[in-house]
Amino acid sequence: MVKDENESANRPDNTAFTQQRLPAWQPMLSAGIVIPGFVLIGLAFIGIGVALFITSRSIQVLELDYTGMEQDSPCFRCSNADLRDCVCSIRFSINSLFEGPVFFYYGLSNYFQNYRRYGVSRDDNQLYGDLTYFKKPFDQCEPYRYDSNNQPIVPCGSVANSMFNDTFTLFQNVNDQQVVVPLDGKGIAWWTDYNIKFRNPSITPLRNAFNGTAKPLFWSRPAYELDPSDPANNGFINQDFLVWMRTAALPDFRKLYRRITEGNYANGLPAGNYTLEIAYNYPVLSFNGRKKVVFSNVSWMGGKNEFLGIAYLVIGSLCVVMSVVMLIVYAKFKFPEED
C-alpha cells in the first residue's frame, strides 16, 4: 500500500485498536487444566462445607413453641384472642452450660412480613423525624394513615401497626426461688437504623412532637411511651421497634429480642431449670401462625445454619463427581477402543 500520508486524508489510523489487532491472550483450556481445576474447586468447596458444618454443629439452639395450639400447652389458655393481658409461663431445663453470649430471639412462622403491600406500608420520612409527615403521612400507609377521627397515625402503616408486643421475662429456678435472668436490650438493632435511619423529632419533651397525632390502632401505648423503664429508648429509636421495622425476608423468621450478657449469665446459661414468663398479646392463630422463642449462641458465621454447610458439601462433591465423569469421557476420547 502506498504510504503517502499527505495525499490520503481519509486514510484510517493504523492503531492496534482500530485495526482490531489488540494483543489478545487466549487461555488454552485443556483437559489437563479443566479436570484438576474441577477437582480443586470441588475440594475447596468440601473444605468450606466441612468447616461450616462443624461450626454450625457447635452452636447450641433451644427452641420453645408457645403458640398454645395444643390443649396441654401452658399457653393454651392465652391463645384465646378475646382474653386481654394474659400471662403464661413455660418451664424448661438446660442440662449443660449454654455457652454465652446467649441470644434470645422470638420467632414467627407463616407470617408474611415480606408481603409487598405490607412491606411498603410505612413512611420513612416520618420515621426519619420529618414533622411535615407527622401531619400528612405517606399515602402508602393506607389504611393505617388516619384513624377514625381523621387524626394522622404516627408511626403510620401496616408494619408499625402490627408490631410484635409479647414480652418475656426469664427466671432461673434456684432452690424454689426464681432469679431473674437479666436481659440486655441495648444494641439489638442495626447501628445505621438506630443512629441514622430512624430519628425522633428534635422536640423535648418527645410527647409534644406527637400532639395532634394518633397512636397505631393495635398499639396499647403511644410511640413515645414504648419503654417506660428507659426514657431514651422511646419514640422511633426504641430497639424493639427498630428490630420489628427491619422486615424479614421470608415468612418463617426470627427476630432478636434480647441478649444475655450480664451478671452471672455473662458466660452463658448454666445448667438448671428455667421459667419463661410470657405476656401473651400477639394473636397468630387466625392465620395458622406459630410463635416461639429461641435461645442460641453465635459463632463467626452467625446463628446455626446447617443448610449452607450441607449445600457447600453437596456442590463440592458434585464438582468432584463431575471431574470423575470428565475423566472417563476424556479417557474415551483419548484412547478410543482400538482393538
Added chain:
Amino acid sequence: MDKDCAESGLTWQVRANQRCYHKRQQKKSFLGFCWGRCSDNQVRSYKYSVLTFLPLTLFEQFQRAANLYFLFMMALQCVPIISSIQWYISIIPLILILSVRAVKDLINDMGRRRSDVLISQSFSPAQWKDLCVGDIVRIHKDQTIPADVMLLCSTETHSLSYVETADIDGETNLKYRQALGATHDELTSEPSECRLASFDGVVFCEEPNDGMYAFRGQLHWRGERFLLDNEHLLLRGTVLRNTQIAYGLVIYTGADTKILRNCGKLRAKRTRLESSLNRAVIGIVVFLLLVVLLLAIACGVFASRVMIRTEVLSALVINGDPVYTGFLVYWSYFILLGPAVPIMLYVTFELIHTFHSKFINWDLEMYWPQTDCPAQARNTSLCEELGQVEYLLSDKTGTLTQNRLLFRQCCIAGEIYGDASVRAEDTEPMDLTWNPFSRGGLFMWAPTLVERLRAQRCPTISRFFTALTVCHTVMAQWKEDVPVYQAASPDEGALVGAARELGWVFLSRSRDVMVVSEMGVTRHYKLLALLDFTSQRRRMSVLVRDPEGSLKLYCKGADIVILERLQRDCPHQESTEQALELFSQACLRTLCIAVRSVSETSWEQWSKTLARAAAMATFDRNALLEKLYDEMEQDLQLLGVTAIEDRLQEDVPETISLLKQAGIKVWVLTGDKKETAVNIGYACKLLDPDTRLLEWQELRQILQSPDPVVHFLKIKQTDLWAVEKEKAGVQTAVVLTGPELTEFDQRPEWGVKFMNLAQQCHTVLCCRVTPGQKADVVTLVRKHTSSITLSIGDGANDVNMIKTAHVGVGLTGVEGGQAVQNADFSLSSFRFLQRLLLVHGRWSYRRISLFLRYFLFKTCSFALVHLWFSIFNGFSAQDVSAENSLKWPELYKCGQRQELSGPLVLFASLVYALYASFVLFFVPCGVYYNSAVDYQTMAVTVSMAAVFTANIEMVLLTRNWTKFNIGAVCVSLLLYFICSRITHSKFLFQRAPADYLFYGASDEAFTDPVVWLTALLTAWTAVLPSMTFLALSVIQNIHGKHKVHSRSQQPVELRSQFGRKTSLCRSSFVVAQGPV
C-alpha cells in the same frame, strides 16, 4: 381532443412554456400531508425535515415491540396504586434509547442531505431543483439530463441526440434519440432559441410510471397531432454525448421520473437478528403475562384464604375484595418483571453496532489508496447481517468489470498473434512510432504482425484490418490531429482503436463515405449498405465499394453465426476454430471477421429489393429485411478472429471463489447482453468451463413440469450418463433475460419452483434486466427463502436492488454517487467484499449473537428471581433489587465488544436463565430460612450472587482476553460495589429517605461472611451447568481438533486474528476458514 386522450389513458398534460400553470400543480407538503400532482425536481434521498423529524422518528422507533412495551410500562408506573418501583427507573432508559437512536438517524440523514446538495448544484445556470414541468431545457454535451425530457430538437442532423445510459442499464454504449420531424423542421431554423421560447405545444401522455422502455404520448401542436414514443424521450440520469446541444420539453420531474419510479422506497432496514430479538421480546412478554396472570390469581387466592384471616394483613386487602387486589397486583407484577424485557439491550445493541461500523470504517485493509477512499458503513445497524449473507446479487458493469475493453489477441489466417497469458499491464509496449496516429493503449505484443503489416505482403491481414476499420458504427472526432472514437459499443471502440494503433486508421465518416488511412495511404470507401447489429442476428455487416471499384461485404459477429455462413472449404477454418477455443478458455470475448466479394449484378438486384422492403410500412418489414440481410451474408470467407479482454476489477475471481467456498451464492444481474454476461461469468470464475447453462427453453419446461426439482435432477442425471460418469459434480447455471423474467409476473407459482431450482444450481445470471427487475429478483429470493441477501452495485440502475436487499453495498466508482447514497455500506472495490463479509461480518455476527444470548440470560435470570420470591411472599410483588436494575446494564456493555462466539440459542439460554434464577433465589432462601436475616440483606445477597454469576458467565464466554476485557470484568465488579455503596449511602438516604431505603443494607451485608459465602455458593451453582458444558467441550475438542488440523494444512488467506479459534461456530462461514 382532450377527452380522446383521456380515454386512451393519456391523462398527463404538459403545456410547454407555461410555468405558472404547472407551478400551481406542484406538490406541496406540510407536516407530511401532500397535495398537488407533479413533484418538484429536487434531488432528495433524505427522509426528515425539521418538522417531521420528531413524529417520524418516534413513529419508526415505536414499531419496535420493546419500545412500545416500555412506553406502556411507563404509563403504568405513573399510576401510584400499582407502581412498585419509582417511575424514573424505567423512563431513563427509554428516553436514553430513544434519543440515542434519534440522534443516530439524524446524523445519517444529515449526511444524505449534504450529499444531495452536492448533486443538485451541478446543473447550471438553472439548478435542477428549479426545473418545472413544461419548461424547455437546453442541455449541453456531456451533461446529465435533469428530468425526463421530450427531445424537441438538437444541433445534429435530423435532431439526432446520443445518450449514454450507463446509469440506467449499465450499458455504456451510446443510444440515439431522435426528435419529431415536425419539431425538428420548425424549431431548428433560425433564430431557434426565440422559436423555442414561443413553442406552445401540449403533450398528452401517460401518468408517471416505472416503465423504463415504454412511453406513450401525443404532441398537439398547431392543430396537428404527433405520436410520441420512447425514442423521443431523454430519461433523467442519462448523459448527453456526441451532441453539442439538445433542446427538450420537461415532461416528468423529480419523483415522477422513470428512474426514480424505479428506485423503490427508502425504508428502514431491520436485521434478522433484530427481528428475532423482537420475537424473543414478544415471547418474553407473553410468557410474563402468563406468569403474572398466574401470580395474580395466586395473589387473589392468598388474599381470600390467608390475608382475610390474618389480622395484620387483612386491612391490606383493597376494599376487602381479593379479586380487585389480584387485579392490581397483576399490573404491579407486570411492572416488576419488566426488567426481564431487556430495554438496555437495545442501547447496548446500538453501541455495539456503532463500534462495529466504526471498525469497518477504520479498516486499513479495505482502504483504497488510489481514490483515498476507506470503506464506510453508512447504515450502522446491519453489521451482523453481513455475517449471514447467503445470496450475493451483483451488478456487472463497474462492479465486476472495470468496463474497459482491451484488444489482446487476434487470429488471422489461422495464425495467432499476441499472448493473453501475460497480464495486460505487463505486456511490453511495441514500437509504434512509425504510426503518426498512435496514441498508445494497445496491450498486445505481436512484432511479427507489425512486421507483416508494414511489409503489406499478406492480403488476408490487410483485409482483416480493413474490415475492422470499415465495419462498425463508430464516430470519429478530431482532437489535436488524432481521431478520438465515440463508439456505440465498447467492443467496437476497442477494435477500431486497436486498428488505429496498428496503422489502419478510421478517419471520418459521412453519410455514405468512410475515410480510412491504411498505413499512411488515405482511401475512401463508399458505404452502400449497413446491415445493423441486433441481438437476434448477433452480427453486423457493411457493404462497401472500395477505391478500386469492387464490391465487398465485411461482416463481423459471434462465432456461431459467422461459422455457419462460411463458404465451403474455407481456408484456415480449422485452425481458427482452435484459436477460438483457446481464446474463450482465456475468457476473452471473440468476434469472427469475414469478407465476401459481391458481384455487381447481385448487388443491383439485392439493393432494389432492399429499397422496396425499406419503403414498406407493415409489420413484416423487419422479418423481410432480416431475410434479405441473411441472403447477403452468405458464402463468407473467414479472415480471422479478434479477442478482447473485458477487464475485471482487481481480484474479482479470487473474491468470487472465496465467497463461493463460504457458501454464498453469487448471482449476476445486469442490463447487458446475455453473451457479455456469460463471458464475464466465465472470466470471473463464476462459471466453470464445464458448467452447464440452463437457458430459458429448458428452464421453462422444467418449471412447467409438476415437480421441477425432480425433473431437473433427472435431466442432470441423464446429462451425467451422457457426458462423463465420473464427473459427478457437474454444475449448472441458469441464464435468464429480462423479457423472460416478466413471465414470472403472470405465473406467480413459478417463483417457488424457480427458487427451489436455483438452490440446486450453481449460479443465476440475469441479463437485460431493468432496475425494477433487478429488485424483483431480489424480492423473489427474499420471498421464497429465509436467507439474507446482499446486493452490490455502483450505478443508479442498482439503486432499487440495493434498497430491496437485506444489505445493500454501493461501490464508490466512476458512475456517480447514486448507489452509494442509497447503500448501507460503501466500498471502493469489489474485492473488499471478502473482508467485509468474511471478517467483519463474521465477527459482528458472532459477537452480537453471543452478546444477545448472554444478555437475555442475564436479564431474564435476574427478573425471574422475583418469580421465586413471590411464592414466598404471598404473591405480592416484592422487589429484590429495584435500584440495582438501574445499574446492571451499564456494567457490562463494555465487555461485549471483544470476541464472542457461538450460535444463537435463545431458547436454551432462556431455559438456562430460568435455572439460574431458580438457583439465585433458592440457595439464599435455604440459607436464610427461619433466620433473623432481613429482606434487604437477602436482596443484597441475591444481587451480589447475580452479579457474580453474570461476570463468571462472561468470563466463560470470552475466548480472547485483551486488556479491555480484563478491564471490563474488573470494572464491572468494582462498579457493582461502588454503585451499591452509592445507592445505599447516607447521603442519598438523607435527601430522600423513602426512595433510598436500602441505606445501611450493604454495610451490614458486605461485612457478613455468610452473605459472601452464600453469594459465592449461589453464583457457582448457577454457572455450574455452563462450566460443565465448557469443560466437556474442551475435553471433546482434543479429539475434534486433530481432525480439523489433519484436514486443512494450507495457510489461511484471511488473516483473521480471532477468527478461527472456536470449533463451536456454526455460522455459514465455517467453510471460509478452510483452505483458499
